[in-house]
Amino acid sequence: MKFSLRTKLTMSYILIASICVSLISIISNVYLDKHFKDYIINNQEKKNSEIVNMVAQQYDAARGWDKYSVQSIGIGALENGMIIKVKDNEGMIVWDAMLYNSGMCHDMMSRMADNMYSRYPGWKGEYVENSYPITYQGEAVGKIEIGYYGPFYFTDSDLAFINTLNRVFISVGVVSLFLSFIIGALMSKRISKPITRVISTARMISRGYYGGRNDERSDTKEINQLTDAINDLAQNLESQERLRKQLTADVAHELRTPLATLQSHMEAMIDGVWEADAERLKSCHEEIMRLNRLVGDLGKLAKYESDNLTLNKTEFDLGELITRIGQNFENEFRSKNIVLLINVSEQRIFADKDKISQIIINLVSNALKYTQDSGQVNISLTGDKDGIRLSIADSGIGIAKEDLPYIFERFYRADKSRNRLTGGAGIGLTIAKAIIEAHKGRIEVQSELNKGTAFTILLPKKQA
Numbered sequence: 278m279k280f281s282l283r284t285k286l287t288m289s290y291i292l293i294a295s296i297c298v299s300l301i302s303i304i305s306n307v308y309l310d311k312h313f314k315d316y317i318i319n320n321q322e323k324k325n326s327e328i329v330n331m332v333a334q335q336y337d338a339a340r341g342w343d344k345y346s347v348q349s350i351g352i353g354a355l356e357n358g359m360i361i362k363v364k365d366n367e368g369m370i371v372w373d374a375m376l377y378n379s380g381m382c383h384d385m386m387s388r389m390a391d392n393m394y395s396r397y398p399g400w401k402g403e404y405v406e407n408s409y410p411i412t413y414q415g416e417a418v419g420k421i422e423i424g425y426y427g428p429f430y431f432t433d434s435d436l437a438f439i440n441t442l443n444r445v446f447i448s449v450g451v452v453s454l455f456l457s458f459i460i461g462a463l464m465s466k467r468i469s470k471p472i473t474r475v476i477s478t479a480r481m482i483s484r485g486y487y488g489g490r491n492d493e494r495s496d497t498k499e500i501n502q503l504t505d506a507i508n509d510l511a512q513n514l515e516s517q518e519r520l521r522k523q524l525t526a527d528v529a530h531e532l533r534t535p536l537a538t539l540q541s542h543m544e545a546m547i548d549g550v551w552e553a554d555a556e557r558l559k560s561c562h563e564e565i566m567r568l569n570r571l572v573g574d575l576g577k578l579a580k581y582e583s584d585n586l587t588l589n590k591t592e593f594d595l596g597e598l599i600t601r602i603g604q605n606f607e608n609e610f611r612s613k614n615i616v617l618l619i620n621v622s623e624q625r626i627f628a629d630k631d632k633i634s635q636i637i638i639n640l641v642s643n644a645l646k647y648t649q650d651s652g653q654v655n656i657s658l659t660g661d662k663d664g665i666r667l668s669i670a671d672s673g674i675g676i677a678k679e680d681l682p683y684i685f686e687r688f689y690r691a692d693k694s695r696n697r698l699t700g701g702a703g704i705g706l707t708i709a710k711a712i713i714e715a716h717k718g719r720i721e722v723q724s725e726l727n728k729g730t731a732f733t734i735l736l737p738k739k740q741a
């Protein structure tokens with residue numbers, strides 16, 4: 278059987294309250310029985326000696342026994358559950374409760390028996406009698422027999438005390454149950470309400486509505502963590518979904534131009550409008566090459582942009598890597614008459630060498646691509662014990678201010694017409710940024726139109 282959180286919490290509160298109240302009443306009753314019994318037995322001894330004293334004071338050598346006073350003491354004792362019999366030295370009865378009023382004595386005995394049965398069903402009690410000597414100035418003048426229901430008994434007021442105590446326990450129990458029900462219901466409502474909301478948010482997410490968020494805060498830590506986790510999940514799914522749509526749109530956009538060009542060229546040639554000469558076929562071939570490059574770039578993008586980009590880290594000298602890449606570019610720089618200045622020191626870093634060299638190649642080839650003849654490109658590498666700073670600066674065409682925030686986005690090209698000719702698809706920087714971020718580093722750009730561009734890479738030397 279499945280219960281709601283609310284039912285379970287309320288039931289547990291009630292259960293705890295019932296267990297506590299029952300335990301308190303049982304333990305109290307057990308202790309009460311033991312101590313109250315001892316108290317009653319002690320008290321009986323005290324009452325007996327008080328009666329003996331009081332009766333002894335009613336004897337006077339000159340006048341003998343004051344029978345009326347003994348009688349009033351005897352009636353008082355009878356009312357308290359004691360049957361007394363006073364005899365003088367000769368064994369003559371001075372006063373006897375049984376003789377005075379035997380009906381009252383029997384009534385009193387059966388009342389005490391009832392009191393005891395009401396508390397202890399099956400109680401076995403009997404009449405007990407104790408005898409005490411009565412002395413006057415050191416000499417025995419008689420004796421008193423005190424009888425009562427034994428071994429001990431509860432008077433009406435004793436029983437009333439015990440019953441009141443038990444009634445208090447019952448009232449406390451009832452109030453506790455009521456309170457635990459109310460508090461349980463309130464508490465469970467406070468806990469289950471935000472959980473219910475989280476469930477409905479999660480259901481919305483599972484149906485594909487990623488926009489739903491749960492902003493309500495609870496005073497329960499775990500519930501806030503659950504809400505945050507679900508909100509993060511929604512956020513991630515939403516951004517994944519956006520990325521997916523964006524990527525599809527971008528790819529469609531990128532494919533459209535070369536495909537349209539190819540289509541129109543082919544149609545013109547099929548219709549005989551154009552002759553299929555070498556030059557036109559070459560132009561078609563170039564478009565096909567562009568498509569090919571684009572498909573290759575898309576493959577790379579998928580590899581580098583995925584969140585779990587795996588890095589194969591080793592320790593190597595970044596300065597040496599840069600020098601080697603620079604040497605590979607020497608001819609291209611020379612043919613464009615661009616000066617390439619490399620100023621690096623030995624900087625050992627722990628990183629994925631292939632991927633880092635991919636970034637440097639991207640940035641250096643961009644610098645070469647976007648710098649006019651007779652320009653200059655500076656590569657410098659500095660570092661301290663924690664990290665390195667690599668700068669690749671050119672005196673090229675620069676990037677317009679309005680384009681700067683977007684150049685790391687995929688397929689973004691600052692100058693579309695020019696870039697189409699240079700062949701860039703606009704993903705080199707996207708890949709560079711993804712690799713650097715996977716290394717817990719940062720890439721920054723500073724640029725001024727027609728003056729030049731500087732890319733700065735900051736990388737920690739050691740990564741976890």
Ligand code: ADP
Pocket residue numbers: 639643644647671673674675676684689690691692696700701702703704705706707730
């Ligand atoms: P692409 O393959 O088009 O070069 P990138 O992602 O490498 O793609 O660069 C994105 C855009 O940023 C480029 O199209 C270009 O407009 C601009 N850009 C990148 N590097 C430079 C640079 N050194 N000088 C001027 N513009 C640059």
